[in-house]
Amino acid sequence: MTHSSLTSGSPTPRTDADLVGSNKRFYDALWSEAKLFAPERFNTWPLVSELAAASTHRLEIAPGLRPRMPLADTQFVDLSRPALAELARHGAKVANAMIGALPFPDASFDFVCALDILEHVVDDKGALAELARVSTPDARLLISVPLDPEAWTAFDDFVGHYRRYEPEAIRALLASHGFTIERSAVYGMQPKSSRLLDLGQWFLTHQRARAMWWYNKVFMPLGVRFQKPLSFEPGFEPGPGVDEVLLVCRKAAT
Numbered sequence: 467m468t469h470s471s472l473t474s475g476s477p478t479p480r481t482d483a484d485l486v487g488s489n490k491r492f493y494d495a496l497w498s499e500a501k502l503f504a505p506e507r508f509n510t511w512p513l514v515s516e517l518a519a520a521s522t523h524r525l526e527i528a529p530g531l532r533p534r535m536p537l538a539d540t541q542f543v544d545l546s547r548p549a550l551a552e553l554a555r556h557g558a559k560v561a562n563a564m565i566g567a568l569p570f571p572d573a574s575f576d577f578v579c580a581l582d583i584l585e586h587v588v589d590d591k592g593a594l595a596e597l598a599r600v601s602t603p604d605a606r607l608l609i610s611v612p613l614d615p616e617a618w619t620a621f622d623d624f625v626g627h628y629r630r631y632e633p634e635a636i637r638a639l640l641a642s643h644g645f646t647i648e649r650s651a652v653y654g655m656q657p658k659s660s661r662l663l664d665l666g667q668w669f670l671t672h673q674r675a676r677a678m679w680w681y682n683k684v685f686m687p688l689g690v691r692f693q694k695p696l697s698f699e700p701g702f703e704p705g706p707g708v709d710e711v712l713l714v715c716r717k718a719a720t
Contacts, residue, residue: 509693521577645715654710
């Protein structure tokens with residue numbers, strides 16, 4: 467499959483309304499039947515706990531039931547009401563909103579987390595503008611994105627992706643909104659087997675209850691248990707074959 471855009475990978479262009487609708491349907495169904503996993507269970511926790519200790523006001527965008535920030539004293543925003551209800555039940559502060567229209571004043575947060583979000587929205591420039599707006603000078607931004615438009619698969623369509631990024635494109639996009647990449651790591655839990663992905667999509671489409679049982683009881687716990695520790699490198703120079711990256715960024719101080 468060949469894609470001409472530097473950032474977009476979807477073979478069929480979709481509108482923002484299309485993506486919002488498909489994402490909401492997919493994740494409302496997913497989170498309605500899933501369980502919350504504590505932030506401490508993820509390989510992001512050593513990094514997040516380090517950055518959280520140096521912050522006073524934290525925001526995480528669209529975590530679903532996989533939050534990476536500490537639940538206490540963090541503001542969470544999500545489109546999915548089932549996810550928000552479960553987060554609130556565990557003591558989190560929640561708001562129903564989207565990344566492109568955050569209901570907070572300027573310079574409200576000194577640590578912002580948005581994992582696996584930018585690839586889902588048409589207007590990624592507007593989304594990053596909002597992240598920059600609500601971030602204080604010198605704030606930290608933790609963000610992850612999938613790489614390589616040529617690596618687009620049916621899985622990207624299935625989970626509501628709009629694009630994959632070329633490294634230079636995401637670096638330039640962040641810089642245009644005042645963010646500098648300080649360090650980066652290979653990231654993500656997507657299976658490498660296309661057959662396994664195809665099988666999972668079939669079951670989620672045709673036998674959702676059975677698929678969710680396996681997801682909740684088997685695949686997610688195994689995936690979390692066998693996560694590799696994140697290995698960070700200064701800056702951002704991904705090697706070939708990297709599917710997804712985690713970026714630690716700092717907003718300009720002025």
